Amino acid sequence: MAELAGMRALVVEDEGVVALLSEGMLEDLGCEVGVSVASLAKALTADDRFDFAVLDVNLDGQLVFPVAEILRKREVPFVFSTGYGRIGVPETFKDCQVLNKPFTLEEMERKLRLAMKR
Template sequence: MGAEIDRLLNGKRVLIVEDDYFIADETRRALESAGAIVIGPASSVESALALIDSTTPDGAILDIRLDGELVFPIAERLQETGIPFVFATAHLGINIPERYGGYYLSAKPGALDQISIALFKPRSADH
């Protein structure tokens, strides 16, 4: 991973919401190798909401579908508290409600560099 990505992630608490153990573990290892502190992974909406309440993350990576359950209640909580998040999913045909239009969507399992930039790179005032 590049120096900018390591700088963006170093010391950041990142919540992983993913129901596939292997994808969650791969993401965890990549985040930790870049210096992030991983929260979770959470494999259900209920467990993710509990983690948000008990450990405030700096950002979150959300799989859109968790064993048939949609993660939009998690996105709502994160949005209400001002915590940036990205949707990372293999289900690219899913309709994401318009209110989440400003959030990054990534195909799984990769693109951690793009996800890191979407979560933590400061935005210019004109965006």
């Protein structure tokens, strides 16, 4: 947990309860939720004062992949969060970490650590 402590997160999640749970887990890991948004439009214009991101794949019918492309170009680590599992993530992101909903604190920590090692 120590290596995540103090890091700022972008959370992109359209389900309020899931967003709150994710934010709580991140805080338990010692992270700060710098930005939390629920739509693709807001995610695309979110400020860039964060160290990593947790991205819900499906945002009310819109896919988050344009945000992932931006983060990849900026070399910002991210993980996808989805109920679809790896099958819901295109081949272009096959090297990215996927958190399968529902997930535990331990799973989130493990996937974030792996994403940051890339």
